[in-house]
Amino acid sequence: MGLSLNIIDIIVLAIISVALILDFYRFVRGPLASDRVMAADTMTVTTASLLVFLGYLFDRYIYLDIALIYAVLGFIGVIVIARYLEGGV
Amino acid sequence: MQTKSLASKPVRFLYSWFLFFIVWLAFTTSFQLPEVLTGLAVSLILAAISYETFTGWGFKGIKLRNMWWSMVYILNFIWLMVKANLNVARIVLTPSLPINPGIVEFETKLTNVYAKMVLANSITLTPGTFTVDVVDNKFYIHWLDVTVTDPHEVYKEIAEPFERILLKIFN
Amino acid sequence: MEQVLTYLGYILIVIGAIFLFLGGLGIVRLPDIYSRLQAGTKASTLGAMSLILGVGFLNPAWLVKSLVIVIFIALSNPISSHALARGSYRHNIKPWSKEDIDAYRQYLKEEGQKEREEEAKQTENKD
Incomplete structure (x- = not known):
């Protein structure tokens, strides 16, 4: 099963990878808990769009569902942690 | 919220049921009978729990x-x-x-x-x-x-x- | 027609990827959590929306589903970043500011005073 990528696909994948690395840098460096949560949230959104793009490349519809569920779970997680920071849980 | 334009409770309940069901359909994008029936049931439960806080106007907002x-x-x-x-x-x-x-x-x-x-x-x-x-x-x-x-x-x-x-x- | 959709889809995808990258750059470069929330989450939101819509254009059978994801991201992201910002502020994380412009601190101070006064009144009443 061969996967044929054209040059634009490769460039897009490379740019998204760099974006993920930048987000991950902030996730590791912190310095505050909310910085990490925010970096994780950004990574969630980035990963969701990467999943959708991979779904297009592999031609698998199920990737879209996974991306949607991933975005939903990330959203709920951020809300819960924000509530915790505010002291309302 | 203007209390004068508040819709009656059954209308609000139906409205939330309707909206939740639309959201279910959008998320599943599938019209097979078992999925639609499950969606109807799930949105019915959600609407029963949350309609009082979820909506005030009911269908009147849609113009x-x-x-x-x-x-x-x-x-x-x-x-x-x-x-x-x-x-x-x-x-x-x-x-x-x-x-x-x-x-x-x-x-x-x-x-x-x-x-x-x-x-x-x-x-x-x-x-x-x-x-x-x-x-x-x-x-x-x-x-x-x-x-x-x-x-x-x-x-x-x-x-x-x-x-x-x-x-x-x-x- | 299909050709046009393909070009449009690829343009949207490239724009989306660039904005995702800019979001990452923003959260690395900016000085504090609030500014990072600005650049990071929002540039990434636009990037993700544009990229996913682009995939929807490339493969029209997926358009409905990708629109659902786009709408969900557009609705959920402002809520989560607002919740995170408010949570951080109430967690006593001060925003970085050159000219010290902060109207919210003033409000919280007044509110805190009111609450303390009310509490004092209540304890007086109890006595």
Whole structure:
């Protein structure tokens, strides 16, 4: 099963990878808990769009569902942690 | 929320059921009988739990005029969002990082709670500004590049492009 | 027609990827959590929306589903970043500011005073 990528696909994948690395840098460096949560949230959104793009490349519809569920779970997680920071849980 | 235009309880219940079911259909994008039946059941339970806080107007909010202005609002919003994104991109790419962040306040003319919610979320989604808190009529906005601090000036700068259309939808 | 959709889709995808990258750059470069929330989450939101819509254009059978994801991201992201900002502020994380512009601190101070006064009144009443 061969996967044929054209040059634009490769460039897009490379740019998204760099974006993920930048987000991950902030996730590791912190310095505050909310910085990490925010970096994780950004990574969630980035990963969701990467999943959708991979779904297009592999031609698998199920990737879209996974991306949607991933975005939903990330959203709920951020809300819960924000509530915790505010002291309302 | 204007209490005078509150819809009756059964109407509100049906409205929330209907909306939740639409959301279910959108999320599953499948019309097979078992999935649709499950969706009906799940949205029925959700509506039974949450209809009292979920909606006040019921179907009365859906009008042709409102739909037209909502379309105008969405298009206008997308345009503003792209413009603001380019602005933030310029800031991030400038080596000297020309920012002057701060939290400013302004007072909104909107009275409807849903309208305020839409305004707050629109301000948040436009980069460069986001809503830290809403207290009654006062919005507290974190602004990446503060140019004015006077509430009236801030209102003109940030909220006016959105409010002009929102006032038409909700009043 | 299909050709046009393909070009449009690829343009949207490239724009989306660039904005995702700018979001990452923003959250690395900007000085504090609030500014990072601005650049990071929002540039990424626009990037994700544009990229997913682009995939929807490339493969029209997926357009409905990708629109659902786009709408969900557009609705959920402002809520989560607002919640995070307010949570951080109430967690006593001060925003970085050159000219010290902070209207919200003033409000919280007044509110805190009111609450303390009310509490004092209540304890007086109890006595």
